[in-house]
Amino acid sequence: xxRGVRVWVAVAIAACGIVAVAYLPPRGxxxxxxxxxxxxxxxxxxxxxxxxxVAERWxxxxxxxxxxxxxxxxxxxxxxxxxxxxxxTVIVDGPDSTASLLHPMLVAELDTVWRQLGLGETxxxxxxxxxxxxxxxxxSAPPEERSxxxxxxxxxxxxxxxxGVLIPAGYWSINLLRVRRVERVAQFREWLKGNLGPCAFxxxxxxxxxPVRSWLARRNFDLALYPVWDNPGRHRLxxxxxxxxxQRWWWDWVYNQxxxxxxxxxxxxxxxxTAVLEGVEGAFDDSGPRVVTLGQWWWKxxxxxxAERYLSDVVREVGHDRFQRFxxxxxxxxxxxxxxxxxxxxxxxxxxxxxxxxxxxxGAAAPPxxxxxxxxxxxAAVGSVALAARRRQVR
Amino acid sequence: xxxxxxxxxxxxxxLAVWAPLRAQxxxxxxxxxxxxxxxxxxxxxxxxxxxxxxRIAPLNxxxxxxxxxxxxxxxxxxxxxxxxxxxTSLHLVLANAANNEVAVxxxxxxxxxxxxxxxxxxRYRVKVTMAACQMNPCWYGVAVYRK
Numbered sequence: 001x002x003r004g005v006r007v008w009v010a011v012a013i014a015a016c017g018i019v020a021v022a023y024l025p026p027r028g029x030x031x032x033x034x035x036x037x038x039x040x041x042x043x044x045x046x047x048x049x050x051x052x053x054v055a056e057r058w059x060x061x062x063x064x065x066x067x068x069x070x071x072x073x074x075x076x077x078x079x080x081x082x083x084x085x086x087x088x089t090v091i092v093d094g095p096d097s098t099a100s101l102l103h104p105m106l107v108a109e110l111d112t113v114w115r116q117l118g119l120g121e122t123x124x125x126x127x128x129x130x131x132x133x134x135x136x137x138x139x140s141a142p143p144e145e146r147s148x149x150x151x152x153x154x155x156x157x158x159x160x161x162x163x164g165v166l167i168p169a170g171y172w173s174i175n176l177l178r179v180r181r182v183e184r185v186a187q188f189r190e191w192l193k194g195n196l197g198p199c200a201f202x203x204x205x206x207x208x209x210x211p212v213r214s215w216l217a218r219r220n221f222d223l224a225l226y227p228v229w230d231n232p233g234r235h236r237l238x239x240x241x242x243x244x245x246x247q248r249w250w251w252d253w254v255y256n257q258x259x260x261x262x263x264x265x266x267x268x269x270x271x272x273x274t275a276v277l278e279g280v281e282g283a284f285d286d287s288g289p290r291v292v293t294l295g296q297w298w299w300k301x302x303x304x305x306x307a308e309r310y311l312s313d314v315v316r317e318v319g320h321d322r323f324q325r326f327x328x329x330x331x332x333x334x335x336x337x338x339x340x341x342x343x344x345x346x347x348x349x350x351x352x353x354x355x356x357x358x359x360x361x362x363g364a365a366a367p368p369x370x371x372x373x374x375x376x377x378x379x380a381a382v383g384s385v386a387l388a389a390r391r392r393q394v395r
Numbered sequence: 396x397x398x399x400x401x402x403x404x405x406x407x408x409x410l411a412v413w414a415p416l417r418a419q420x421x422x423x424x425x426x427x428x429x430x431x432x433x434x435x436x437x438x439x440x441x442x443x444x445x446x447x448x449x450r451i452a453p454l455n456x457x458x459x460x461x462x463x464x465x466x467x468x469x470x471x472x473x474x475x476x477x478x479x480x481x482x483t484s485l486h487l488v489l490a491n492a493a494n495n496e497v498a499v500x501x502x503x504x505x506x507x508x509x510x511x512x513x514x515x516x517x518r519y520r521v522k523v524t525m526a527a528c529q530m531n532p533c534w535y536g537v538a539v540y541r542k
Contacts, residue, residue: 121422123453123481123530160453160532161421206481207455207531328531330457 011384015377060293063151066093067164067291070129086121087114088165088196088203094132102176106130109182113193116230118320122203124155126163126196133169133177149294150195152221155207156290163199193227198292200227201311205327211280212326215333218279221292225308229315235306235356249360256301264353265305265360269346272353275304276345280333304349306356313352314341420451423479427451427536430477438540443473446538453532459486459524464539466513471542474498474509474521482533484526489519501526510542 044052070091090107092099110128114120148171153164167173172191175183182188193200198221201208208216216224254262260278263271304310315323322340329336334345341348366374420428431449439445448464466472478485487507489498497519500507513519525533 123421123423123532125421155532157455157458160455205530209456209531324530328456328529 015381018373018377056295060151060291063166063168063293064153064291066129066131067151067153067166070127070164070166087111087119088126088128091127091129092132093129098132098177101180102130102132102173105176105182109185109189109192113189113196116189117193117196117200117204117227118230119200119203123206124161124163124199124202126165126199126203128165128167128196130167130173131169133174149298150197151294152197152199152292154198154221154290154292155202160207163202165196165199167195190228194225196227197221198224201327205324209328209330211330211333211336212328214282215277215279217289218282219303220294222298222303222307223276223310224312225294227312228309229312232316235309253300254360257305258301258303261302261305262360263362264349265357266362267350267353267359269344269350271346272304272349273344273346275307276310276337276349277334278303305353310349310352317341423481423534424451424453426479427477427534431536431538434475434477434538438473438475443540443542446540448539449536450538451534451536453534454523454525454528455531456525456528456533459522461490461520461522463518463520465518466511466516468513468516471510471512473540473542474511474537475540476500476507476523476535476537478505478525478528478535479533481530482525482528482535485535486524486526487537488522488524490522491519492517494520 070093087107088110090103090110092102092106094102106128148168150168151166153162153166155161155163172188196203198216201224204227207213254265257265258275260271260275264275299308311323318326318340326336326340331339337345428451431446431451435446450462452460454460474487474489476485476487482505485503485505485507486501487499487509488496488501489509489511490496497513498509498511500509501524521537521539523535523537525535
């Protein structure tokens with residue numbers, strides 16, 4: 001082999017090596033997940049997943065029983081403190097000593113939250129059951145300490161006028177018992193408001209019409225979990241990481257979302273429409289679950305990113321009356337929703353996501369460093385060829 | 396004996412506390428109750444007696460419910476319905492045991508009235524349909540009078 005050819009082969013192999021070093025392991029715009037939120041744990045085994053699922057169901061059933069027992073109209077007047085009918089009924093489920101301490105504080109704070117939401121006397125009464133902290137074990141049953149997510153008992157044809165909220169014991173109730181007063185009041189009220197969930201919508205707008213009820217029931221009321229229509233502040237998508245200016249995504253979280261949710265983050269109106277309207281198909285019957293429970297990691301995989309505040313933001317945008325007409329409508333959901341928003345659902349949702357999340361880059365996209373390297377290599381190759389061609393020119 | 400006495404006392408206490416709570420109701424239930432009361436007063440002036448039966452309950456839009464009523468042969472009956480301020484259309488239907496509609500009012504918006512004289516003494520069913528309600532549930536009230 002001629003010396004010149006050997007040099008070219010060596011140059012080509014070296015170039016391949018440089019490219020391999022630059023590109024392997026695969027990057028494609030995805031950086032290794034940074035564990036900002038939790039320690040890395042090994043993947044659970046199928047047996048463990050099954051056990052977790054059974055425990056989750058068991059807790060959901062317990063919550064349903066508690067709600068049915070406590071929120072029943074016959075039980076309510078005896079277990080609750082005096083309510084003037086213009087606020088939620090508060091029940092503290094625990095020993096009398098605990099209940100007598102927690103009840104007045106909770107009633108006062110919930111009344112404030114109720115007023116903040118613009119609520120007074122409502123057609124659908126809300127019963128809030130607080131579980132006081134208990135420290136006991138019941139044989140081999142899973143402990144009743146839950147994830148801190150509230151459960152909801154929604155009105156149905158057997159009781160059209162009661163919505164129950166079960167708030168499990170957690171940080172706030174333990175702290176109330178410890179310091180015997182409310183600390184960080186604004187934060188506590190936001191927490192209370194968030195826990196009212198779909199019951200706040202029922203209180204404010206009554207029972208939804210059949211199409212809306214069936215649609216929301218099929219998606220576990222994910223669009224109506226966070227009643228913050230009184231709060232004009234912009235929110236930030238926490239999955240963007242510590243510094244929103246850097247707009248670095250938490251890719252583990254992104255890859256856990258549904259395809260439509262991710263495509264909607266990429267500003268695709270059709271995907272946004274699909275994400276919002278998922279669950280509209282099917283009969284408008286009363287067969288949906290009456291009890292809504294949230295899994296421990298419900299936020300990790302959503303049909304629509306930030307879905308929990310979607311309808312709250314809609315209320316703030318369109319106002320009470322237009323939302324009321326949508327909520328009570330007997331028209332198909334897509335028609336009623338577009339009529340309320342006065343534009344196609346997908347387009348409105350794209351605009352809504354723009355307020356709190358930057359556009360997610362999708363598809364093949366070379367990182368700038370890789371592009372620069374490729375251009376450099378190409379320039380070097382072209383330069384070398386040009387140089388070689390000039391030297392071999394016959395005069 | 397002692398146990399049954401205790402249960403009796405508890406039952407009386409429960410009823411004593413529960414009955415006024417039920418009677419008070421909420422704003423919309425009171426609206427319907429007042430409307431029914433006004434209808435009774437107005438009809439009383441026209442020679443119609445006190446209602447044989449009244450019923451107040453909530454219904455969501457497009458939902459309906461029925462309740463039985465025994466009507467005497469040859470007696471003229473008037474069945475009136477009222478509903479709260481959020482209700483814009485209430486329908487009333489009277490059906491016989493064979494489920495045939497013998498009197499219907501689906502056109503009177505939120506104040507339907509049925510007039511019927513039964514040919515025989517038997518059980519009928521009054522079916523109430525909340526045809527349109529702006530904020531669910533809407534309370535309705537139905538009263539059955541003898542003319």
